[in-house]
Amino acid sequence: MPERFDPLSQLTLEQLRDRTSAKWRHYPSDVLPLWVAEMDVPLAAPIARALHALVERGDTGYPGDTPYLEAFASFARDSWGWEVPVATARPAASVITAYTDTLADATDLGGTVVVTSPAYPPFYLYLRQAGRTVAEAPLDADLRLDFASLERAFASATEGGARAGFLLCNPHNPGGTVHTRDELAAVADLAARYGVQVVSDEIHAPIVYEGAEFVPYLSVDPRGIAIHAASKGWNLAAIPAAVLVFGADALVAAERYDAGKHAHATHWGAVAQTAAYNEGREWLADLVAGLDRNRHLLASLVAERLPGVRYHLPAATYLTWLDCRALDLGDDPAAAFLSRGRVALNHGHTFGTGGAGHVRVNIATSPEILTEAVDRMAATLVG
Numbered sequence: 001m002p003e004r005f006d007p008l009s010q011l012t013l014e015q016l017r018d019r020t021s022a023k024w025r026h027y028p029s030d031v032l033p034l035w036v037a038e039m040d041v042p043l044a045a046p047i048a049r050a051l052h053a054l055v056e057r058g059d060t061g062y063p064g065d066t067p068y069l070e071a072f073a074s075f076a077r078d079s080w081g082w083e084v085p086v087a088t089a090r091p092a093a094s095v096i097t098a099y100t101d102t103l104a105d106a107t108d109l110g111g112t113v114v115v116t117s118p119a120y121p122p123f124y125l126y127l128r129q130a131g132r133t134v135a136e137a138p139l140d141a142d143l144r145l146d147f148a149s150l151e152r153a154f155a156s157a158t159e160g161g162a163r164a165g166f167l168l169c170n171p172h173n174p175g176g177t178v179h180t181r182d183e184l185a186a187v188a189d190l191a192a193r194y195g196v197q198v199v200s201d202e203i204h205a206p207i208v209y210e211g212a213e214f215v216p217y218l219s220v221d222p223r224g225i226a227i228h229a230a231s232k233g234w235n236l237a238a239i240p241a242a243v244l245v246f247g248a249d250a251l252v253a254a255e256r257y258d259a260g261k262h263a264h265a266t267h268w269g270a271v272a273q274t275a276a277y278n279e280g281r282e283w284l285a286d287l288v289a290g291l292d293r294n295r296h297l298l299a300s301l302v303a304e305r306l307p308g309v310r311y312h313l314p315a316a317t318y319l320t321w322l323d324c325r326a327l328d329l330g331d332d333p334a335a336a337f338l339s340r341g342r343v344a345l346n347h348g349h350t351f352g353t354g355g356a357g358h359v360r361v362n363i364a365t366s367p368e369i370l371t372e373a374v375d376r377m378a379a380t381l382v383g
């Protein structure tokens with residue numbers, strides 16, 4: 001059998017250190033960076049071709065007629081059997097702007113948006129900047145939804161008839177939990193009971209490993225709003241765009257979205273993501289195969305070299321979560337791994353309740369770099 005292309009094994013550390021993006025420039029050059037959600041992969045060839053064509057043509061204007069929404073709808077149908085009527089979808093500048101705008105619309109100033117912690121830190125940041133209160137419904141010890149905590153949060157958020165929202169992360173960052181159909185149906189029931197608007201951030205849906213099934217939230221809740229993007233699956237953070245999908249019973253929110261203040265996708269973002277959805281599927285399959293090997297590699301490296309650390313084998317995403325509370329490194333083990341081990345991981349406590357004593361490790365790199373990172377973590381523990 002011909003060997004498969006592995007996007008994660010194409011670039012040397014020297015080539016990566018030439019990069020000028022946040023992952024490679026935030027820390028000094030002796031630090032090995034496995035933090036922010038960038039992948040150590042070359043650009044997928046079809047996306048590179050589309051971008052080169054834009055450069056060649058000097059095609060740097062406002063968004064044109066790229067079939068971005070159609071490309072996403074076709075990807076959703078083929079990947080998840082999900083029929084997305086294009087008329088219910090809208091391009092957005094990025095996932096963050098899409099969830100901030102729709103949740104600001106669903107709540108009043110000072111109103112509450114519930115998140116399930118530990119959660120991607122910008123869930124807190126941008127909603128607070130929009131004048132909303134962020135309330136936490138912590139996940140359980142296995143990073144699964146805890147319906148008692150969710151119900152308490154919904155009850156408190158809607159007290160006195162207040163309008164409230166729930167920003168679901170499906171699959172979840174950090175740790176890669178893929179919510180099941182039953183769990184999502186229970187979320188939908190609870191949200192309907194309390195009148196909470198659910199916005200489901202599904203940016204990580206393209207990266208789900210064998211054994212788990214991504215269930216689009218709108219397939220269980222017509223009142224919901226979902227957000228998709230190719231930016232994590234194909235490493236396009238530099239040229240973002242997103243697709244907002246409004247459920248059949250949320251179309252008034254789509255009308256308000258059209259009439260309200262929001263940021264459009266850029267032409268390049270839409271063109272790049274159109275190429276990803278239409279022509280980047282084989283590349284994505286190769287990527288997921290490599291990440292699948294890395295998630296198991298990390299399991300064996302942790303077992304061998306980091307005794308006491310609990311690793312949540314992710315069902316999705318490359319953003320893994322390590323419980324380091326048994327080590328003697330306090331609430332912020334990432335600080336010790338950085339200062340003593342010279343390896344940059346995300347600080348668990350910045351992910352809210354449930355994050356202290358944890359680190360997030362980005363495994364979207366070569367097996368060699370991942371191994372070196374764990375060696376550096378292990379060296380931190382010696383002496």
Ligand SMILES: Cc1ncc(COP(=O)(O)O)c(C=O)c1O
Nearest residue numbers: 037094095096120173201203240
């Ligand atoms: C859950 C989640 N939502 C949103 C984003 C960022 O999306 P965008 O760059 O399109 O705003 C990320 C990036 O890592 C993420 O993990």
